[in-house]
Amino acid sequence: MIRFTHVFKEFPRTGVALQDVSFHVAKGEFVFLTGPSGAGKSTILKLVFLEERPTTGEVKVSGVSSVTIRGRDVPKLRRKMGVVFQDFRLLEDRTVEANIAFALEVTGATPAAIGPKVSRLLGQVGLASKATALPRELSGGEQQRVAIARALANDPVLLIADEPTGNLDDRATRGVFQLLREINASGTAVIMATHDLELIRRAECRTIEMNHGAIVFDSAEQTGPSNGTEQL
Amino acid sequence: MRLAWREAFLAFKRAPVLSVLSVTTIAFSLFAFGLFGLVALNIRTQLSQLEERVEIRAFVVDGTNAEATSAALGDIAAFPEVLTVKLVSPAEALVRARKELGEFSDVFEAGILPASIDVRLKEGHRDPMTVKTVADRIKNYEFVDDVRYGEEWVQKLYRIRTIATLAGAVLGLTFAGVAIIIIGSTIRMAVLARAREIAIMRVVGATDGFIRAPFLIEGVLKGTLGGLLALLLTWLANSLMGKLVFTAQFFDAKYAVLGVIAGALIGLIGSAFSVGRHLRDV
Numbered sequence: 001m002i003r004f005t006h007v008f009k010e011f012p013r014t015g016v017a018l019q020d021v022s023f024h025v026a027k028g029e030f031v032f033l034t035g036p037s038g039a040g041k042s043t044i045l046k047l048v049f050l051e052e053r054p055t056t057g058e059v060k061v062s063g064v065s066s067v068t069i070r071g072r073d074v075p076k077l078r079r080k081m082g083v084v085f086q087d088f089r090l091l092e093d094r095t096v097e098a099n100i101a102f103a104l105e106v107t108g109a110t111p112a113a114i115g116p117k118v119s120r121l122l123g124q125v126g127l128a129s130k131a132t133a134l135p136r137e138l139s140g141g142e143q144q145r146v147a148i149a150r151a152l153a154n155d156p157v158l159l160i161a162d163e164p165t166g167n168l169d170d171r172a173t174r175g176v177f178q179l180l181r182e183i184n185a186s187g188t189a190v191i192m193a194t195h196d197l198e199l200i201r202r203a204e205c206r207t208i209e210m211n212h213g214a215i216v217f218d219s220a221e222q223t224g225p226s227n228g229t230e231q232l
Numbered sequence: 233m234r235l236a237w238r239e240a241f242l243a244f245k246r247a248p249v250l251s252v253l254s255v256t257t258i259a260f261s262l263f264a265f266g267l268f269g270l271v272a273l274n275i276r277t278q279l280s281q282l283e284e285r286v287e288i289r290a291f292v293v294d295g296t297n298a299e300a301t302s303a304a305l306g307d308i309a310a311f312p313e314v315l316t317v318k319l320v321s322p323a324e325a326l327v328r329a330r331k332e333l334g335e336f337s338d339v340f341e342a343g344i345l346p347a348s349i350d351v352r353l354k355e356g357h358r359d360p361m362t363v364k365t366v367a368d369r370i371k372n373y374e375f376v377d378d379v380r381y382g383e384e385w386v387q388k389l390y391r392i393r394t395i396a397t398l399a400g401a402v403l404g405l406t407f408a409g410v411a412i413i414i415i416g417s418t419i420r421m422a423v424l425a426r427a428r429e430i431a432i433m434r435v436v437g438a439t440d441g442f443i444r445a446p447f448l449i450e451g452v453l454k455g456t457l458g459g460l461l462a463l464l465l466t467w468l469a470n471s472l473m474g475k476l477v478f479t480a481q482f483f484d485a486k487y488a489v490l491g492v493i494a495g496a497l498i499g500l501i502g503s504a505f506s507v508g509r510h511l512r513d514v
Contacts, residue, residue: 049435072439079437089432103436105235154437 001027001158001189002048007057009043009213017043018213021057023220025191027157030184032200033193035210041193044210045162048191049083050074062157079107082151082188086163088143090135096146097122097131103153121149125179141172148179152188159183161192165199173199239446240453243422251454254418258411258458259465262495265407266466266483269491272400274480279393286358286389288351288367288381292319296347296375304373305349313357313366320348346377360387408498415454415502419447423510430511440511447507448500455499459492 002025009018018040025031033041046052047059050066059066064077090099097118104114122128125145135143144164151159161180165173177199184190194200200207209217244251292301301319308317320328325345353366367379423430433443470482483491 051434075434075437075439077437078435083435089428089435091429091432102432106433106436106438106442111234150436 001025001029001062002191003058003060004044004047005058005060007047007054007059009040009047009052010055016213018047018054021213021215023208023215023218025189028184028187028189030181030190030203030205031192032203032205032207033191033210034195034197034200034207035216037195039210040213041210042162043213045083045160045191045193048158049081049160050077079154080157082148082154082156082159084144084147084151084159084161084164086166088135088140088147088167090143090146090150092135095132095134096127096138099135099146100150100153103150107154117153121152124152125149139172140168141175144168144172144176145179148176148183152183156188159188159190161190163193163195165194165196177203236442236445236449240449243446243450244453247422247425250418250421254414255454255457255461257414258455258495258498259461261407261411261414262459262462262491262498263465263469265404266462266491267469268400268403269487270466270470270480270482272396273483273487275396276393277481279389279396282389283355283358286353286363286381288353288363288370288379290349290351290367290370290373290379291377292347292349293375293377294346300375301347301349304375308349308351308370311366311369313353313362314351315354316352318350320350322347349376360390408494411455411458411495411498412502412505415451415499416506418454419451419503419506420510422447422450423507443511444504444507447503451499451501451503451507452496453499455495455497455502456492457495458499459495462495463488463491 002023004021004023007018007021008016010016021040021044033044035041043052047054047066048061050059050061050069053059053066061077062080064073069077091102094102100118100121101114104117109117118131119128122131125148127142127145127149130138130142130146135146138146144167148159148164159180164180165176168176173196180190180192181203207217207219208215305317305319308314322345325348329345349370351366351370353363357363357366363381367381370376371379430443467482470480473480
């Protein structure tokens, strides 16, 4: 699903962000990415999402290489992924259902297909009764659920979550994490960056720890691939 | 595409003041251009009417036999530049001169004016160079005493026309440039205002073309509205001038449509230029 091969990333202003990072994530796997601020977690997610390209090395996502992919093909690849951010990134002037429908409209879904799909996604994240609410009328946990529903709109094979529980209280964190596990159980790989060590401890999933742009610990290398998932 | 149109229309709703401001600024730019265009159009019309009066007059030596002049008339009529050629007898020349001089008609006595061959040139052959060439050719006839064609006058006429056309082109391009910059600025503001939305569009896999489309449509709509408003303002100015000063010619339908299309094109160019530059920063 994701394969990093000797990836280095350097930004002109901030310098080296990643150095010689190699790992792979299998189809349907759930992986935590952890480490202190500035360790390189978000850079890894940006590389997976092809928002950035490696300075050297190669990132392969769903068989597509960062070295050979053409700019115009990036959107197509992104439709195979869903992304969730710490700050939700919802459109504040649109209702919950409009936020989710937006993701479908942007990728060319027909109006007839959008309504039922939005209802199904809202049901999946437990917000069927909040369809017409505006984001500001929801709690942080609910807003993150809307963001997750939006990320699932195009039936992604991979869900990227960048500190999705960073702004949430314990109860909401548990709820959102439970939702991510359910999504993972249905076959979608999840790569989640988090500082929440308690959450990582409880979840017992594969964990990659970063520091100063390098991988300092990968639980898969200690115990083998987690959950017996298929490796690419 | 439905979403792109909806987003383009929503842009007007989201920032009504900015939208009205940009449409009116474009309208005033095009209005100024329109006014100048109107002046240029009327100058050109007047010039073409004056041009029709461009005439070569070759004075014939007294006593020239009729056969020679009629043969020459045939030759001259066959020149590709020549529209009409006419022999004016001394008596006809006197009648004409008296008519032109009005109250001073008695200054000429009979027999004072020579016969002449009057030549009019076809449209497109009334430029100073061609007029001179034809005049020189006619001067070669032995019986031609002198040739007059208002050399200075013809040259002045053409200079005015050239200046009018050049000034029109320069001012037109300047105003178009200003309008492009204005549209570009408004689109830049629209791009920045929608930065969050654009980021989300990218995240969910929207293509660049899809992201650009609403901004391009917005630019075209603003340009078209600006063009229509400018047309209305120009028409009002023309009507007002017609009532207060003199009746001037207004653009025909073809030019009016072209003006609005020019507005739309300016809008498209301005927005395409701006959206291409600023999407990278979002």
